[in-house]
Amino acid sequence: MSISYEGKVAIVTGAGGGLGRSHAIALAARGAKVVVNDLGGDVHGQGGSSAAAQAVVQEIIDAGGEAIAHGANVCDAKQVADMVQQAMDKWGRIDILINNAGVLRDKTFVKMDLSDFEFVMNVHVMGAVTCTKAVWDIMREQAYGRIVMTTSSSGLYGNFGQANYGAAKMALVGFMNTLCLEGAKYNINVNCLAPTAATRMTEGLMPQEALDVLTPESVTAGVLTLCDDDAPNRTILCAGGGGFARAIVYETDGIYLTPDEQTPENVRAAIADVADPEGQQEFVQGGQQTMKFVTKAAAVLGVKVG
Template sequence: MSIRYDDRVAIVTGAGGGLGKSHALALAARGAKVVVNDLGGDVHGVGGSSAAAEAVVKEIIDAGGEAIAHGANVCKADEVEDMVKKAMEKWGRVDILVNNAGVLRDKTFVKMTLDDFNFVVQVHLMGSVTCTKAVWEIMREQGYGRIVMTTSSSGLYGNFGQANYGAAKMAVVGFMNTLCLEGAKYGIKVNCLAPTAATRMTEDLLPQAALDLLTPESVTAGLLTLVDDEAPNRTILCAGAGGYARAVLYETEGTFLPVDAQTPENVRAALEQINDPTGQQEFTQGGQQTMKFLGKAAAAAGVKIG
């Protein structure tokens, strides 16, 4: 069965080029009405121009689709609210939000200024928060929503020289983990995309032969599965060069120490058991960890809880 977005309205941030452009074009090609958002700055977040977003809109319209451009800075609530207002005035709903806008200011932590750290966190984390906040009530009231946060292997696993970027990209995973719980009963599903693609952010990092394989379109194929009617919820989908995988945070079964043995020496002595992956679990709510530990303590004390 073909995946379509007819009668759906999508907002894609940072859609003037790279992954965002690929996402916007693909959504439009499958029937979505698209708000192409782009501030028009460079990869470091400097400057601004509507030309890139307008060019993507023209491409969509020339292909028979519907789209409008908006140059909202994703960190500025009033500009984002205006963008959402324009979408509502034109189409009456917002079904899909793809938080894709991003910047890089790479340096080793010792050389990185706090301003550069804060700026990257503001764009990636607070930009996603601001855009999501602007559509959240709309999606709740209409009983439908699909939101994607763009995370990264730099956040999930670390990457030299990207302390700011990695921190922000892991933060949006935490943001997703709570929103998917709060939005579920309103038909809102929230997921993360961890892309690897040849864009202006990666063009200076890899040889051309590798860049040729890392097409934005291969990532977009994954993105499209996160925003359709049958989308999963709370999934970190990794995509690049035709490869697709799910990243999962597990917690080991661990160990239990009675009150008179809860010392750092005993914790260190138990590290082998603490690190043992046998019986590890994927938790979907923070309280599950608490109940696991309480269960061990209660069993050792011979008491019942709950």
């Protein structure tokens, strides 16, 4: 089955180069009309130029596609609103939002200024929030939307020197987890991409042989499956170098301690049972954890629940 985006309108942030450029070009090649957003700054968030976004637009047009450029700062609600309005004025709808824009300010936590932490959090988290908020009502009213957050293995698993980046990227998973519940009845599917690719952000961090394998295009092959008609909902898709996997948060079944047993010493003594993966579950909303613990307590205490 061929995946097509004919008749769809997509916004891709941070699309002047790297992964965003690859996403935008691939969407356009399959029929989407694309807003190529890029502030034009460097990987640290400094500077700004429209040249990169305009170049991607020209690539798309030269290949027979439709695209416009917009230099909105994703953290500026007025600029984002203008970008969304331009897309609506030109094409009348917005079907896809790929929140890809990001920056790096890597340092160990002890050397990191709070301003560096705040800046990275603002671009990744509030940038995604601002852009998503700007299209949310549009997608609700048209009963269709596909939104992709860009998370990272740095958030899922940690990475030395990236406390700010990791915190921001994991926050986007939490953002997805709630939006996918709120958007489901409006046919708005929300997913996360955890990419590994050779871009400006990874220059000098890996051997060239590894970077040659980690092409942006190999990641884009995955992200396109997160924003088509048959896209999943609430999936963290990891992609890099032609490899694809799903990251899932599981919770172990755990233990129950009666009120007179609820001491830190008893929790410590049972820590192996707390961590035992047998019977672990993937929860899809926070209330499931609450009900699990209440049900365990009720079974022991003889209390009727519900």
